Amino acid sequence: MSAGVEFASSLTGQGSVVAEHYRPRVSYYMREQAGNFHYGRQHPMKPHRLTLTNHLVLNYGLHKYMDVYEPRRATEEEIREFHAEDYIEFLKRVTPDNQKEFANCFSEFNIGDDCPIFDGMWDFCRIYSGASIEAARKLISGSADIAVNWMGGLHHAKKYEPSGFCYVNDIVLAILQLLRYYPRVLYVDIDIHHGDGVQEAFYTTDRVMTCSFHKYNGDFFPGTGAIDEMGSGLGKFYAVNVPLQDGIDDRSYTQLFKNVMTAVMETFKPGAIVLQCGADSLGLDRLGVFNLSIAAHGECVRFMRQFGVPMMVIGGGGYTIRNVARCWTYETGIVCGAELPDALPPTVYNDFFAPDYSLHPQLSGRVANHNTRAYLNALTARILEQLRYLKGAPSVQMQEAPPDIQGFLESEESRDKDVRSDRAKDARDPRTDRREHVAELYEGDDDNDGEESSFMDI
Numbered sequence: 001m002s003a004g005v006e007f008a009s010s011l012t013g014q015g016s017v018v019a020e021h022y023r024p025r026v027s028y029y030m031r032e033q034a035g036n037f038h039y040g041r042q043h044p045m046k047p048h049r050l051t052l053t054n055h056l057v058l059n060y061g062l063h064k065y066m067d068v069y070e071p072r073r074a075t076e077e078e079i080r081e082f083h084a085e086d087y088i089e090f091l092k093r094v095t096p097d098n099q100k101e102f103a104n105c106f107s108e109f110n111i112g113d114d115c116p117i118f119d120g121m122w123d124f125c126r127i128y129s130g131a132s133i134e135a136a137r138k139l140i141s142g143s144a145d146i147a148v149n150w151m152g153g154l155h156h157a158k159k160y161e162p163s164g165f166c167y168v169n170d171i172v173l174a175i176l177q178l179l180r181y182y183p184r185v186l187y188v189d190i191d192i193h194h195g196d197g198v199q200e201a202f203y204t205t206d207r208v209m210t211c212s213f214h215k216y217n218g219d220f221f222p223g224t225g226a227i228d229e230m231g232s233g234l235g236k237f238y239a240v241n242v243p244l245q246d247g248i249d250d251r252s253y254t255q256l257f258k259n260v261m262t263a264v265m266e267t268f269k270p271g272a273i274v275l276q277c278g279a280d281s282l283g284l285d286r287l288g289v290f291n292l293s294i295a296a297h298g299e300c301v302r303f304m305r306q307f308g309v310p311m312m313v314i315g316g317g318g319y320t321i322r323n324v325a326r327c328w329t330y331e332t333g334i335v336c337g338a339e340l341p342d343a344l345p346p347t348v349y350n351d352f353f354a355p356d357y358s359l360h361p362q363l364s365g366r367v368a369n370h371n372t373r374a375y376l377n378a379l380t381a382r383i384l385e386q387l388r389y390l391k392g393a394p395s396v397q398m399q400e401a402p403p404d405i406q407g408f409l410e411s412e413e414s415r416d417k418d419v420r421s422d423r424a425k426d427a428r429d430p431r432t433d434r435r436e437h438v439a440e441l442y443e444g445d446d447d448n449d450g451e452e453s454s455f456m457d458i
Contacts, residue, residue, distance in 0.1 A: 022308055024145035026066040026336050027138045029131040030054050034151045037124045040116055044286055044319040045165040047124070052325035052349050053150055057332050059345035065336035067144070073123070074130035074173070082172045082201065084160045091122050091167060108161075115162040125168040128152050132170035132314060136177035139272060139310045146311050146335045150328050153276045153316035155195040156222060163197065164222060165317075172201045174312060175274060179207060182271030182310075186264065187211065190257070190300050191278025191316040192288045194225030194241070198276075204233040209240065209268045213257060213281075215289060216243030227379070230386060237389045240264065242379065245370035246289040250296035252371055257300050259380050265307055267387045273309050277301060277331060278316025279324040283363030286319035291364040294327045301331045311335075322352045326359055 035051030057063065079088055090109055094102045099117045111117060128151035135147035155171055156164030171187065175198070178185045187202070189195035189212040202208035216225045231239040242260060244253075280288040282297060304311060313335055318324035326344075333340040342359045344350075350357065 022306070023337060024305070024308075024335065025143070027135065027144040027147045028057070028063070028066040028068045028332070029071045029135055029147070029149040029151065030068065031070050031127050031131065031151065034124070034127050037118065037120050039118050039165070043113075043116065043165075046319070046321050049318060049321035049324045050151055050315075052321060052347075052352060053328045053332075055347040055349055056325055056329040056344065059347050060329065060333065060338075060340055062329075062332050062336055062338060065338055066148075066332075069134065071127075071131040071134040071149075073126035074133055074168075074170075075126075078133055078173060079125070079129060079168055081176055082159060082169060083157075087160050091125060094121075095119070110161040110163060114164060115167065121167065128154065129168050129170040129173055132174040132312070133177055135312050135314075136174040139312065140177065140181040144310075145308075146305065146313060148313045148332060148335060150315040153191075153278060153314035155189060155191065155276055155278075155316060156193070156197045158197050158200065164193065166197065169197045169201065171195075171198050171274060171276065171314065174314075175202070175208060178272045178274070178312075183207065184209070184268060184270045185272050185274065186268055186270035187274045187276070188261065188304065189213065189276040189278070189316070190281055190297065191276055192281040192285070192290055193220075193278065193317055194222055195276060196222045196224045199224075199229070199239050199241075202235065203231050203239060204235045206234045206238050208235075209238045209264065209270070211240040211242070211260070211264055213242040213253075213260075214244065215246065216241070217245070227382060237386055238268075240383060240386065242383065244290075245375070247291050247367035247369035248371045249291045249364060249369050250293050252369070252373075252376060253290070253292055254296050254299050254303075256376055256380060258303055260383055261303065263384050263387050265309075267390050270309060273304060273307075273311040275301065275304050275311060275313050276316045277313060277328065279318030279327045280316075282318070282320070282323050282327060284320055284323065284366055285317075287317070288319075289367050291367055291369065293363050294323070294330050294360050297327055298331045298334050302334050305335055323361070323363065326353070326361070330359055 035048050037047045039045045076088060087109060090102065090105055094117055096117055096119055106112065131149040132152040135149045138144040138147050152170040154166035154169060157166035157169035175185050175187065185208050187195070187198055187208060187210045189198070192215050194214040194216065195210060195212040199210045199212065202210060212225055214225050225241045225243055227241050227243055229239055229241050230237050242256070279285070279297065281290045281292050282288060282294065283291045301313065313331065315328065318327070330340060340359060344353055344357050344359055
């Protein structure tokens with residue numbers, strides 16, 4: 001039995017934040033084309049991980065527990081709500097064939113080995129961003145409690161440039177949607193890299209709290225995320241950073257996560273949560289240096305689910321793609337409340353998961369744990385002290401938004417028509433108020449098998 005399976009077994013019987021009968025309505029966003037893009041032969045980012053994930057999710061039968069959607073692409077107008085117009089224009093126009101014409105712009109827009117020009121780059125950005133925007137709107141409409149988009153989570157992209165394999169920051173775009181309805185939004189990031197792009201976007205507002213668990217030593221990419229980065233102006237103390245050292249293990253990480261997030265939830269009282277589940281924090285990741293098992297990574301998802309707050313669950317980093325697919329499949333099962341057997345179901349991609357063909361391979365032990373108990377205790381104490389400065393959740397009446405994204409509120413009224421349209425459509429759907437599809441397989445007029453059969457062949 002692997003350490004991951006043992007850790008998962010040890011969690012049985014632990015107390016929950018809310019009653020176990022919580023049965024959320026889950027929406028799942030997938031698009032076949034997303035897995036077909038290619039950053040380059042030597043590039044660590046492999047969108048094919050999305051194809052592997054979707055095959056496992058579907059062959060485990062998890063689509064029976066969810067509403068599965070093929071989302072539309074984000075519009076240029078929607079992407080412009082955060083990103084600069086000249087940067088968007090560059091993304092739209094540049095291609096591998098004409099990139100020499102734009103070479104003088106490469107330094108301005110941070111184009112290089114990490115963020116290369118590749119075929120379909122703009123379309124890729126529109127696909128994953130559109131899914132996150134649609135997921136946010138699904139939560140706002142009240143027709144889902146949890147929305148899952150493994151295509152998204154590209155947390156490094158900045159207003160004016162790409163960074164760290166990320167071109168458009170779908171997370172910021174989704175949070176801007178959520179802010180139209182929810183007074184307070186909590187962003188939680190368990191990627192091994194600091195969620196710098198999201199933190200920067202909301203650094204001066206008290207309506208969004210960002211909380212990132214990541215490796216930090218001043219040199220590790222992106223070089224930000226020190227504990228004293230706490231926000232500024234109205235956002236002072238609303239950026240929570242949890243800097244970790246190499247090799248943290250399952251029990252240390254999950255205990256720290258639960259202690260910090262319990263205090264964050266009690267203090268900030270968010271109306272919605274966005275949980276970025278970058279899988280490069282797993283052990284044996286190509287770019288990672290932690291020792292987390294899939295079970296421990298998933299325990300963070302389970303813990304946040306138990307609060308019963310509307311939640312977006314999105315992807316992020318992860319560069320050993322067989323383990324990324326295992327992890328996100330396991331976490332899809334968690335949000336659905338489904339227990340998955342350790343033996344992987346057969347798919348056309350079986351060879352990726354050799355030789356064990358299991359959901360919980362052994363991933364720990366490669367890196368020594370440099371996070372001492374004294375360090376973690378001191379880290380927790382300092383974060384709890386930071387949260388005490390907030391003196392409770394901010395006022396529901398506040399209207400302040402970060403200066404760089406203030407404009408998104410100006411057209412809020414017209415865009416609310418989209419939400420009202422979703423509500424009206426859901427009201428006409430006789431299945432909207434039925435929760436049995438979350439945990440029951442059934443046949444009849446409302447059976448989802450036929451509707452989603454096209455996804456089974458991807």
